[in-house]
Amino acid sequence: MYLINIKAAHSSLGTDNTRQIEITTASLSNRAPSADAGADLAASEGATVNLDGFSSSDPDGDEITYVWTISPSVALKNADTPAPSFAAPSVTSDTTYTLTLAVSDGTDAATDTVAVTVQDASR
Numbered sequence: 001m002y003l004i005n006i007k008a009a010h011s012s013l014g015t016d017n018t019r020q021i022e023i024t025t026a027s028l029s030n031r032a033p034s035a036d037a038g039a040d041l042a043a044s045e046g047a048t049v050n051l052d053g054f055s056s057s058d059p060d061g062d063e064i065t066y067v068w069t070i071s072p073s074v075a076l077k078n079a080d081t082p083a084p085s086f087a088a089p090s091v092t093s094d095t096t097y098t099l100t101l102a103v104s105d106g107t108d109a110a111t112d113t114v115a116v117t118v119q120d121a122s123r
């Protein structure tokens, strides 16, 4: 963030003639965040799968938002946080779920995916 002081030179403006203008780096040259959805995982059916997007970051230090989606569709808890979770569904054969993490710093966005293989327990 830049702070710029502007002082008017005209004498009729009196003493309160300084104004401060705040310019955030986002309005100058924002750098996009990087998304990191964590390492691929394997889980047993019925187990709770915990995801880890904490390695996502923004080179400017901007606060980033998280949106996770999963395919095939399964209920995701805390999908708008760095650490969502879901219950590995019952499967009839080993099934890979693909999770996509989209992060945004409000200006630019990035995505990453992670694969979670749910292993059939009935083999």
Ligand SMILES: [Ca+2]
Pocket: 030, 031, 032, 033, 058, 059, 060, 061, 062, 105
């Ligand atoms: Ca940024």
Ligand SMILES: [Ca+2]
Pocket: 045, 090, 091, 092, 093, 120, 121, 122
């Ligand atoms: Ca099964």
